[in-house]
Amino acid sequence: MVLSEFAGVSMPDWIDALLRIIFIVALMTIMAFALIYLERKILARFQARVGPTRTGPIGTLQSIADALKLVTKEDVRPITADRWAFELAPYMAFVPVFLVFVPMPFTETWFIRDLNLGLLFVFGVLGLNIVGVVMAAWGSDNKYALLGGVRAAAQAISYEIPMLLIIVAVVMVAAGRLAVDGDASAAGSINAIVGDQTTTPYILLQPLGFFIFIIGMLAELHRPPFDMPIAESEVVGGYFVEYSGMRWGMFFLAEYTALFLLVVLASSLFLGGWNWPFGADVGLGLQIVLTFVKTSVMIVLVIGSRALFPRLRIDQLMSFSWKVLLPFSIVQVIANGIILAYGGPDWVVGLVSFGLLVALGGLVYYIMSRKQGEGARTVQTTPATPRVITAPEVTPVEAGGD
Amino acid sequence: MENVLEQYAHLGILLIFAAIFPSLPLIASWAFFKFGLRPRMPNAVKSDTYECGVETEGPTWVQFNFRYYLVALIFVLFDVEVIFLFPLAVALDSVVVTGLVAALIFIAVLFLGLVYEWRRQALEWR
Amino acid sequence: MSDFGFHLAFWSLAAMTIGGASMIVVSRNLIHAVIWLVLSMLGIAGLYLTLSAEFIAVVQVLIYVGAISVLMLFAIMLTPRAERDNSQHIKTAGPAGVVVIMVMIATMWVAIDTDWGAVREAALTEQARLIGESLIKHYILPFEIGAVLLTAALVGAIALARQDDEDAAVHAASLQAELDDDGSVDPVDVVDPPLPTDGEAST
Numbered sequence: 080m081v082l083s084e085f086a087g088v089s090m091p092d093w094i095d096a097l098l099r100i101i102f103i104v105a106l107m108t109i110m111a112f113a114l115i116y117l118e119r120k121i122l123a124r125f126q127a128r129v130g131p132t133r134t135g136p137i138g139t140l141q142s143i144a145d146a147l148k149l150v151t152k153e154d155v156r157p158i159t160a161d162r163w164a165f166e167l168a169p170y171m172a173f174v175p176v177f178l179v180f181v182p183m184p185f186t187e188t189w190f191i192r193d194l195n196l197g198l199l200f201v202f203g204v205l206g207l208n209i210v211g212v213v214m215a216a217w218g219s220d221n222k223y224a225l226l227g228g229v230r231a232a233a234q235a236i237s238y239e240i241p242m243l244l245i246i247v248a249v250v251m252v253a254a255g256r257l258a259v260d261g262d263a264s265a266a267g268s269i270n271a272i273v274g275d276q277t278t279t280p281y282i283l284l285q286p287l288g289f290f291i292f293i294i295g296m297l298a299e300l301h302r303p304p305f306d307m308p309i310a311e312s313e314v315v316g317g318y319f320v321e322y323s324g325m326r327w328g329m330f331f332l333a334e335y336t337a338l339f340l341l342v343v344l345a346s347s348l349f350l351g352g353w354n355w356p357f358g359a360d361v362g363l364g365l366q367i368v369l370t371f372v373k374t375s376v377m378i379v380l381v382i383g384s385r386a387l388f389p390r391l392r393i394d395q396l397m398s399f400s401w402k403v404l405l406p407f408s409i410v411q412v413i414a415n416g417i418i419l420a421y422g423g424p425d426w427v428v429g430l431v432s433f434g435l436l437v438a439l440g441g442l443v444y445y446i447m448s449r450k451q452g453e454g455a456r457t458v459q460t461t462p463a464t465p466r467v468i469t470a471p472e473v474t475p476v477e478a479g480g481d
Numbered sequence: 482m483e484n485v486l487e488q489y490a491h492l493g494i495l496l497i498f499a500a501i502f503p504s505l506p507l508i509a510s511w512a513f514f515k516f517g518l519r520p521r522m523p524n525a526v527k528s529d530t531y532e533c534g535v536e537t538e539g540p541t542w543v544q545f546n547f548r549y550y551l552v553a554l555i556f557v558l559f560d561v562e563v564i565f566l567f568p569l570a571v572a573l574d575s576v577v578v579t580g581l582v583a584a585l586i587f588i589a590v591l592f593l594g595l596v597y598e599w600r601r602q603a604l605e606w607r
Numbered sequence: 608m609s610d611f612g613f614h615l616a617f618w619s620l621a622a623m624t625i626g627g628a629s630m631i632v633v634s635r636n637l638i639h640a641v642i643w644l645v646l647s648m649l650g651i652a653g654l655y656l657t658l659s660a661e662f663i664a665v666v667q668v669l670i671y672v673g674a675i676s677v678l679m680l681f682a683i684m685l686t687p688r689a690e691r692d693n694s695q696h697i698k699t700a701g702p703a704g705v706v707v708i709m710v711m712i713a714t715m716w717v718a719i720d721t722d723w724g725a726v727r728e729a730a731l732t733e734q735a736r737l738i739g740e741s742l743i744k745h746y747i748l749p750f751e752i753g754a755v756l757l758t759a760a761l762v763g764a765i766a767l768a769r770q771d772d773e774d775a776a777v778h779a780a781s782l783q784a785e786l787d788d789d790g791s792v793d794p795v796d797v798v799d800p801p802l803p804t805d806g807e808a809s810t
Contacts, residue, residue, distance in 0.1 A: 096491050100498055150510045153520045158528045164638065170503060177499040181492055192491040196735060199567060199665045206673025210645055213680050217638050221530050229684065232677055233549050236556040243563040250570040258574035264733030266571045320531060325510045329503050394605075397552065401604045405559070405595070412566065413588060419573055420581040489656050490612065550685050553678040554764045558757045560674045564666050565742070565753060572739030580743045587754040594758035603765045 099191045103180050111335045112142040118382050125386035152324040157220060160321065164218030169322070169329035171211030175204045176337045183343050184270040186353045186366035197269040198246050201344060202239065205299070208333070209235050212318050215330070219321035227317025230393060231301060231308035237400040238298035238305075244408035245288040245295075248415045249348055252284050252428060255419040269344070273352035277360075280351035284429045287411050287436040289349040291404055293377075296341045298400070300334065302381060304388035307396055338381060339374070346373040407439050551603060562591050617657050624650030637683045641676055648672050662734040 116131070116139060123130030131138030156165055182197030184190045194200050209232045216228020254266035256275050265271035272281075282289045298305040301317075309317035319330045346352055350373045353366035361369070391399070414431050513519040565587065569580050576583075598604060627647030631640045648671045655664035742750050 093494075096494055100491070100495055103495075104498060104502060146506070150506055151513050151519045153522070154510065155523070155527055157530050159530055161636075161638075164642070170500070173503050174496070174499045177502065178492060178495055181495060191495060192488060194488060194661075195733070196661055196665050199662075199669060203665050203669035203673055206669060207645075209673065209677055210642070210680075213677070214638075214642060217680075219530075222532065229549055229681070232680070233552050236674070236677060237552060240556060240559045240563070243560070244566075247563060247566045247570045250567065251573050254571050254573040264571065264736040266573075267567070267735050325506045328506065332503070397548075398604065401552075401555075402599070409588060409592060413585065416573075416581050416584055420577045487612075488661075490616075493616065547685060550678070550681045551764055553674070553681045555761065557670070557674045557678055558761055560670055561757060562754075564670060565750065568662070568735045568739030568742060570739070571735040572737075572743075575736070575740055576743045579747075580739070583743055583747055583750060586751055590751070590754040590758050591761075594761040598761060598765055601765050 096191070099189075102189070103183075103191055106185075107177070107180065107336055107339070110339045111332055112146075114335045114338065114378065115142040115145060115331075117378065118385075121379060121382045122386055125383065146328070149325050149328040154324040154326065155321075157321050159220040161218045161220065164214045165321075166218075166326070168211050168215035168218055169326045169333075171214050172208055173211075173329050173333040173336070175207035175211070176333045176340065179204050179340055182269050183340065184273055184347060184352055185343070185370050186363050187270070187274070188363070189367070190270060193268055193270045195265065196267045198250065198267055198272075201269075202243055202246065205337070206235075206239065208337070211333075215322070216318040219318070221321050223316070224318050224320045227308045227320070231318055234301070234305065234308055234396055234400075235299055237397055238295040238404070241291050241400060241404035241408040242295035242299070244405070244412055245285075245291050246348075248288055248408070248412045249281060249285060251412070251415045251419055252281060256425075269347050273347045273354065276351040277354050278357060279425065280349065280354070280356060282349040284425055285349065285411070285432050286429070287407065287432045287439065289345070290436055290439070291408055291411075292345055292349065294404065296345060297381065297384060298396070300338055300341065300381075302338075303385045304391050305396060306385075306390060307393050338378070342374045342377045342381065343370070346370065346377060350377075403439070403442065407435060411435055555598070555603075558594075559591070562587070613657065616653065620650045620653035620657065622650075623647070624654065638680070641679050641683065644679070645672055645676050648676070660734070662738060 119141065120130040120138070131141040134140040134144045156162070179201050181191045182194040182200060184193070212231050212235075213228050216224045216231075219225070249272065250266050253272045253275055257266055257271065262271070297303075301307075301309050309319075319327055322330065343352075352373070353370050355361045355365070355369060411432060414435070415428060418428050418431065510519060514521055566584060569576060569584050572580065624647050627643045627645075627650060630643040631647065634640045634643060648667065652664045652667040652672070655661075655667060
């Protein structure tokens with residue numbers, strides 16, 4: 080109960096539900112505005128600039144100015160665009176992200192509703208976002224948009240599989256631990272998983288899981304280094320190239336909301352969410368502070384990744400997911416299964432996962448150093464062989480796109 | 482013990498909010514247009530398909546690389562794998578070794594598929 | 608949950624499902640049809656919830672709405688342009704219609720025969736766990752056969768893709784041979800090598 084905890088009054092269920100929803104909506108709006116401002120400021124600092132300074136004290140009202148600009152901007156729709164797909168696509172992209180907030184725990188008792196299958200629900204509903212992206216891409220009737228949209232969809236689905244397998248691994252750990260001191264059937268609920276991390280945050284038990292989750296998160300959000308589908312220099316913005324004004328703003332809002340949401344999820348699954356690390360029992364006020372501290376640290380890391388990493392090519396993107404992350408996450412699931420089925424202690428689970436993480440790091444380092452060496456040799460020795468294109472195979476994109 | 486539908490009633494209420502919330506700025510935008518604060522001056526060039534200044538040529542909808550379909554298909558298959566593994570993961574403490582063996586065979590068969598796919602170079606993006 | 612809430616949920620979801628399904632048939636554009644299909648599938652997921660089948664509902668959203676619909680969108684993007692209109696007359700429409708009607712009668716028979724009231728009252732908060740246990744205790748063979756089926760689908764998909772690739776390779780080779788015979792045309796001059804794009808029909 081949101082209010083009744085403070086006021087000590089009982090209220091009908093539907094008022095309680097409404098209050099929780101209003102709380103989440105307000106929180107989400109504030110976070111979206113804060114994130115837009117933060118991104119500009121942090122990126123500016125990375126690039127030795129100061130960022131926005133004119134709008135309000137140290138530029139804090141910049142997001143509101145941005146929003147006002149978007150609302151008063153002309154809403155252009157290309158004549159060739161498919162009207163319904165074009166105008167409904169922003170909703171299709173935004174609404175699922177919004178709905179995923181249902182099982183997100185901000186404190187022990189502050190969530191819209193704790194779902195038994197919260198984890199699967201999150202990924203199922205978030206997947207709807209892809210349909211919105213493809214709708215926007217196709218509805219715009221623009222080659223860049225279509226290319227970007229299809230790439231975005233392919234990338235999102237590729238990185239969803241390792242993430243889902245990691246979710247299974249985390250649920251295994253949670254089920255094993257909850258069977259000892261709780262209700263193992265609740266292992267699919269996010270809040271139960273957070274509740275289990277009072278003494279040990281799962282990042283210690285599943286370091287590989289945390290790593291893969293963060294990578295998958297960046298890819299799902301089309302954040303650098305995985306921003307190929309929305310890269311300005313390749314596909315001029317990707318699937319929302321034809322959008323302007325508030326409809327474009329909705330895609331933006333969906334992106335920042337999804338960022339906040341996935342960061343909350345990551346902190347709930349691996350960093351202990353609203354728990355004080357290593358076992359102290361804290362009150363409601365401190366719990367929400369802890370949630371925000373953990374999410375803020377991760378948000379800064381995610382935003383920083385935009386300034387720190389170069390962009391990956393589409394083939395590198397795909398190979399990394401299917402050839403590196405997928406086998407490693409399958410091995411993690413198998414390892415967890417073997418250890419936990421025989422009742423192995425927690426530290427073995429953690430150690431094996433850490434060993435896998437080191438192996439993954441070593442493998443990536445090996446591949447990258449080998450690739451770089453090859454590239455250098457190719458440039459130096461072999462002359463460029465002319466590439467022959469079979470004439471009838473040329474499609475309109477090749478003929479006119481470039 | 483509560484009904485499952487009741488659990489998801491909040492989802493229904495949130496859905497209404499989710500539809501209204503993004504509509505508000507759109508309505509505001511429309512109101513700005515009515516009061517003359519927002520421009521709307523479409524012309525042939527502006528409403529044309531954007532393509533970095535050149536006119537677009539040929540149909541937009543070109544035939545796509547087969548790889549995309551393959552990736553989507555592999556995605557569906559592994560999605561189903563995860564769906565099968567999830568209940569086993571939740572029931573970990575009660576299925577223990579039988580469950581482990583069953584799951585290992587399940588994963589091994591699919592992993593074989595993945596290896597085959599890898600060897601046939603279906604994972605290469607060209 | 609009050610009866611009113613249940614009925615509201617059921618009728619709105621049923622309207623959503625059937626409305627979406629009829630729009631699939633009516634819409635002439637294949638992409639529109641897929642979008643309506645998504646709506647219809649979401650309605651079905653909601654109907655599962657009214658039956659307290661939480662796990663099935665989430666799986667419906669995850670697999671059908673999130674994965675199968677994307678697969679369909681990609682599949683449509685692979686088809687030649689001429690076939691993207693949903694309005695062609697198909698000669699086998701008659702027999703297909705008969706089959707569909709028979710399946711529908713069978714489904715309705717089962718639906719009417721089932722005691723749904725009992726299902727609705729059941730409050731299964733540990734469904735995933737029960738499904739996991741019964742997979743191991745009663746359905747272990749179907750479970751493993753499922754894995755084999757999935758692998759077979761994987762191999763089949765690759766077989767299709769490879770055939771496509773090999774056809775393209777043969778085509779390219781024959782074309783190359785023609786150009787080589789001609790002698791006067793330098794292959795490089797035929798087409799400027801463009802940047803590799805995703806729009807390439809085949810490589």
